[in-house]
Amino acid sequence: xxxxxxxxxxxxxxxxxxxxxxxxxxxxDGVFAIAITLLVLSLTVPEHLPRGESxxxxxxxxxxxxxxYAISFAVIGRYWVxxxxxxxxxxxxxxRLLGINIFYLSWVxxxxxxxxxxxNHGGEAAAVILYAVNLVGVSMVGLWMALDAxxxxxxxxxxxxxxxxxxKSLFVxxxxxxxxxxxxxxxxxxxxLWLALFFDPADRRARRGRVSRRGER
Numbered sequence: 001x002x003x004x005x006x007x008x009x010x011x012x013x014x015x016x017x018x019x020x021x022x023x024x025x026x027x028x029d030g031v032f033a034i035a036i037t038l039l040v041l042s043l044t045v046p047e048h049l050p051r052g053e054s055x056x057x058x059x060x061x062x063x064x065x066x067x068x069y070a071i072s073f074a075v076i077g078r079y080w081v082x083x084x085x086x087x088x089x090x091x092x093x094x095x096r097l098l099g100i101n102i103f104y105l106s107w108v109x110x111x112x113x114x115x116x117x118x119x120n121h122g123g124e125a126a127a128v129i130l131y132a133v134n135l136v137g138v139s140m141v142g143l144w145m146a147l148d149a150x151x152x153x154x155x156x157x158x159x160x161x162x163x164x165x166x167x168k169s170l171f172v173x174x175x176x177x178x179x180x181x182x183x184x185x186x187x188x189x190x191x192x193l194w195l196a197l198f199f200d201p202a203d204r205r206a207r208r209g210r211v212s213r214r215g216e217r
Contacts, residue, residue, distance in 0.1 A: 011094040011154060024098065025087050031105045032080040038112035039072050042119040064122025064191070065115075068131065071194050072115045075172070076108065079138060082165060086146050089157040097154060100145040107137040118191070128183035128190045132176040139176075143169035172197060 014021050042065050045058050083104075090097075114134040121127040146165055149155045157165075175196050183190035 011092040011152070013092045014090060017093075021090075021093060024093065024101070028083060028087070028101065028105060029080075031109060032076060032083070035109050035111055036073060036076045036080075039069050039076070039115055041112065042116040043069060062119070065119025067191055067194075068115045068118045068122070071191075071197065072111050074197065075135060075138070076111060078168075079108070079142060082142065082168070085161075086142075086149075086155065086157065086165075089155045089161075090149060091156055092154045094152075094154070096152075097145070097149055100141070100148060104138070104141045104145055107134065107141055110134050111138070122191065123188045125183045125187040125190075128187050129180055132179050132183070132190075135176045136173045139169045139173040 012020070043062060045055070045062070049055065049058055111134055114131045118127040118131045143166060146155070146157065146162065150157050150162060175193060179190040179193045182193060
């Protein structure tokens with residue numbers, strides 16, 4: 001566990017404010033649910049196709065949107081799981097934690113917009129950069145929130161879990177940051193780098209660690 005630091009603000013203990021804490025978690029879950037649902041709105045096929053264009057052509061034109069949708073859905077799902085695990089370890093909260101959480105959610109709700117932009121303008125560098133910056137923001141602000149709460153003694157997350165969270169967040173951020181210079185040269189190929197998200201080495205290490213711990217029992 002990370003060492004606790006004195007908090008200059010008054011922190012409320014979770015067990016003494018369970019109703020208020022539950023509202024914080026419910027609000028956060030609602031934001032995630034709305035954001036992940038809105039992603040599908042970027043996937044549309046015209047009811048009346050232009051003359052000479054088949055449905056197959058129309059679906060092929062959606063390839064950038066479908067890739068962005070798949071990645072956004074997977075990333076939002078992953079970060080909802082991380083957010084859920086983090087708040088299950090929270091033992092207290094204060095205005096600073098709530099503020100960082102709201103800031104974090106502001107990056108999450110931006111994802112449907114950036115997903116729509118890259119779906120419609122996937123071949124343009126600006127669309128790729130917007131999407132990449134959005135995901136870097138989600139990753140790094142989420143990590144900041146977890147580190148800040150742990151340092152202030154507001155969570156019971158242990159060092160192993162924190163290390164795993166740090167590795168995952170930095171891996172996601174690194175993948176998207178690396179795609180930005182590629183987007184400036186060949187924007188249509190930059191999204192291919194994002195497929196590396198599905199091969200996160202931290203996930204494999206975490207799974208091996210869980211299997212090892214179960215074997216020791």
